[in-house]
Amino acid sequence: MRLSTVILPVRRWSEGGREVWQRAEELGFHAAYTYDHLSWRVPFRDGPWFGAVPTLTAAAAATSRMRLGTLVTSPNFRHPVTLAKELISLDDISDGRITLGIGAGGNGFDAYALLGEGEEPWTPRERADHFAEFVALLDRLLTEDAVTYEGEHYKAHEVRNVPGCVQRPRLPFAVAATGPRGLRLAARYGQAWVTTGDPKVSAAGTPEQSHAAIAGQIEKLGTACEAVGRDAGKLPKTLLTGFTPDRPLDSVDAFVDFAGRHGELGIDEIVLHWPIDDTIFAADLSVFERIAAEAPAQLAT
DSSP states (O other): OEEEEEOOSOSOGGGTHHHHHHHHHHTTOSEEEEOOOSSOSTTGGGSOOOOHHHHHHHHHHHOSSSEEEEEEEOTTTOOHHHHHHHHHHHHHHTTSOEEEEEOOOOSSHHHHHTOOTTOOOOOHHHHHHHHHHHHHHHHHHHHOSEEEEEOSSOEEEEEEOTTOOSSSSOOOEEEEOOSHHHHHHHHHHOSEEEEOOOHHHHHHOOHHHHHHHHHHHHHHHHHHHHHTTOOGGGSOEEEEOSSSSOOTTSOHHHHHHHHHHHHHHTOOEEEEEOOOTTSTTOOOHHHHHHHHHHHHHHHHO
């Protein structure tokens, strides 16, 4: 079981931002991720929120061991051609420590930011259509020196991406998906699969119901993998916490119990939000740090 964290880009680099990423490495986290949004929900909507790529670039320079990445990037405001260039650069600066968490995106602030008057955001089907084409083209852009492509939603004309990624054949994709089309993308292109649980259960369900829902998602992932001749047991599975009815940050024991139960389902990596006061991610920082320091050894026994 790997233990990672996600650090929201809400701190100025000179006012604690750098120290949080460095502290994450000192605590031994496998990876530290950040959200890739233009802004996020209340209370973050009207506060500081910095860009994911510059933040990860700075984090790559301030750390040396732990993996770094997005959790997650989406097509809502990204284009695969420009994103590929940024990812290749990030992978180089970090010496091959970047993972791209990628998902279809939602209908929040990112979906509206680039729209003109009277324009509507994509429907769920349109988001899925964009996502499928986005992932397939990004895969090519990160593995081929030159790409020309003309699809329904994206185009690339003689795009050069030399020298490519440090990680070969490209940096890993961690595909966030729970629907049939997204799971097929995870099975085909993913080096990991990501879930936050079932939003319907999270809103009014119990930890037991959430556990069962994640088990169902993993079963569907297995079906998607089988369809492309892939062993689902060898596809790493990541749970981004903070959106289920559980309270794993109440104590070290609570976390070990939570992680153990999800490990039995096949979850390989658990990602904890770095605590932020007065938000849904509020938690006792000392308990959080004890979990990082003590839980991995307990889970290994």
